[in-house]
Amino acid sequence: MLRIIDQYAFANRLRAVDPIQKGAIAVATILLCLVLDRPLVGWLALAWMVMVTVWYARVPLRVAGAVIGAESVFLALSVIGIAVSVGNEPPAAALLAIPFGPLWLSATGASLQTALHVLSRALGSAAALNFLILTTPLIDLIELLRRLRAPALLIELMALSYRALFVLLDTLDQMVTAQTARLGYASWRATLRSSALLGSRLFIVAYQRSQALEVALTARGFAGELRVLPLSYTVDRQxxxxxxxxxASLV
Amino acid sequence: MKRRWLIVALGAAVLIMFEARPAYAMHIMEGFLPPLWALFWFAVTIPFWVIGFRQLQRIVRDKPEVRLLLGFAAAFTFVLSALKLPSVTGSSSHPTGTGLGAILFGPWVMSVLGSIVLLFQALLIAHGGLTTLGANAFSMAVVGPFVAWLIWRGLAGRAPFWLVVFLAAALADLSTYVVTSLQLALAFPDPAGGILAAFAKFGAIFAVTQIPLAISEGILTVLIMNALQTNAAAELQALEIKGVRA
Known part of the structure; x- marks a missing residue:
């Protein structure tokens, strides 16, 4: 999932568009979903955001669908918790009620409505967030934070971790392949043992990589600050x- | 007829829980919390961010070269959470890495690094969200690391090493799980039983994935710490981690 989202963030039609623009649209939609808080707004936002992502940014529908699909699975779990209530006695005005040992599981019309309501709100804002992350690489978002005057150290840490992330992830993949080839995940015990080896080796690799980077930077006159040229962006009036x-349609 | 339909639906829900491998099941999704609660959890978390960030700045001022290590530490936590763990129930789950991180880097640093990781998870793999970042950071980057660290500091030397590490990692997970259930219950109290009933309800839903996860993460963290002691004693000493025998 990580590599897929990252890949389309770099390869969509809106890549060069100023991150402020994409961020503003996504954040405004999320805020509208939260503040207006009507089911219709959520569903509309979901439809709009998926359409913009797929048709305007040219991210394939199956990618956008897979991301929102993964989110809805988890969402479904939490929404069940809102819809169903548990009590000691059979509830009075329940739509559905089933005994479960000494407890009663029940769902009333009101609780179902709340659940649907939350579902629409969360799906709408999640689609807006997906639009942002599927069209904007993380490095642009970090640049956006820098322009919004976030502390320099924070920006630097984020940029560094973003870079380190893929280095470590590649290392992880290689180690997993090697372990799998040697039946490292053949049984439950072996899996635990291999995972532990993986975790500890990864820590050592991370440590050594950071030391190597430090040596390389010191050799090039590192004075405690990493400066890179900002990218140039275009503004998309459309x-x-x-x-x-x-x-306007949401309001 | 109605009941049969409900049983089918419940069965499907259970199947989803086991089969969908809810990787980061304790992340509250974007837009899930009402605005007031989202703001409230930001307000609770921000003091921890400020203190943690000040501490980070002091560390970096004293030793500028540490910033590279800190960057890799955040990346390490992120990648660790992508590790697949065999869970006791047979499904697989993913560790949170907060316990290990707190032991290695301390809880204040972890509250900032953990929040960066959470932000990355929202922006790179669509787990969690921006408006719910405050709530998620409080449960995963503040409460979890602090619980782990308190156990690690409180019990180090008084109980067997493996037990201390296991308890620190497992209870960090469990406390995250309890706090998230509480956050959900406060935002969505049960119409019949109030907050307490809602808390029990959300707790029961997530217990299926979170309790096995806590146990496997505890075991994994013990194995990682053991491996680190044999393979990376020098690195651990460079980080000045207390309670580790060299």
């Missing part, structure tokens, strides 16, 4: 128009 339309 996208502002679409964003405005979405906002």
């Amino acid at each position: 996208l502002w128009l679409i964003g405005g339309l979405i906002g």
